[in-house]
Amino acid sequence: MNRLACVLLLLSTAVNAAYFGVYIGDITSNDNLIAKAFIANRTTIQLSEVNIPDDINYTFGIKNGDIIEKLKVMYIVEGKGRKAFSKRLRNDTDIPENSRLVLRIPRGVDKWEKLVINDEEKQIEIASVDINKPYPEPFCCLQTNQFQGIQGKHYNVSTGPVTVLDSHTVRISKFAFDGTKAPDGWIFAGKGGVSQETGHKLQVLGRDEVVQCALHEQYVGDGELIARLPPNVSVYDIDYLAVFCYQYDVDFGHLDVNFTPEENPLPAYIPPTSDQPFPAPKKCD
Structure with a gap:
């Protein structure tokens, strides 16, 4: 590009x-x-x-x-x-x-x-x-069939259906990934072909607030991840959600995303409450 x-x-x-x-x-x-x-x-x-x-x-x-x-x-x-x-x-x-x-x-x-x-x-x-319009609700679900979301190509990647909680946040159910074996792994989203040039690393909530690192843990499909897009990118700006190897620019598996505010109104992302700014997470060494 x-x-x-x-x-x-x-x-x-x-x-x-x-x-x-x-x-x-x-x-x-x-x-x-x-x-x-x-x-x-x-x-x-x-x-x-x-x-x-x-x-x-x-x-x-x-x-x-x-x-x-x-x-x-x-x-x-x-x-x-x-x-x-x-x-x-x-x-x-x-x-x-x-x-x-x-x-x-x-x-x-x-x-x-x-x-x-x-x-x-x-x-x-x-x-x-x-106030004459209905309130927006989360979208369920991004999926390839009734029981599955991302069907992975490498390192046993798979997920259950993905719920879009708000304009910046997704809940990925039944997340599975051999993170201990892969070079690296990220929840990744963007527009165009799945690649470093088109996408953005998502922040995994409860994990990446202080330091944002690649997924190197073992995930066996019995839990969920809640991941958030960067502040300048909403789900209306992407057309894929992926598990991605950033180091070697490899798509481990992805879902297509196709939302517009008019046809798919979602709850808006609201920044968390605080009395002072939140420090941006540091990058891993």
Whole structure:
């Protein structure tokens, strides 16, 4: 792949990866955009491009008929890449321009009609947007038949069906791999032919948070792996999911992936909650 093609691929990937959930509309007041609203999952609404006027003592709420349930658990997404985190936000906190907010729906609120922004001091509604679309759900499953996902070519690679948990995260059931015998092994995903040039190494959760290493353990098919794509790549940007030998550029086995946000709306990835950035995992020596 030449240098220009690589640059174009990276640019297109960065643009396509900004997925916040099912879009429900713009929140506007006096023709000014306050935020773009998305249903992220069954308990969460996300707002992007948030610009709330400084003179508004704002609160967010879910409105059903004449009843408004105030949203008390809110986060602002800070940081970039794998250092991104969701920081708890108080109602009276100033919000920087073009922020991204995560709003948690209170337990027991099963019916959503509108998301509203109120001026608490003036006791008036500033803006609202209808919530008239179903929430996105995980996809089950990527598989080659009823019982199997990846059917491997080398080192006894095989998996059960693969569930797509959110726009960046997959759960690989019944994972089997002779990692003690292979030169190396990675959960790998990309677009095009399966190769070093087209793909990305996924982070295995519960294993790669501090140091991200190749899979050198023995897996016998009695457990699962949960793996996450890099922050700038979503499942909408890939067309394969593989077990891959990076050292020798060999596909040990893969599944085809074909998702679009319109036809396959998935829960959006939400960065984990924290008060400070997460350190990026180190690479193995």
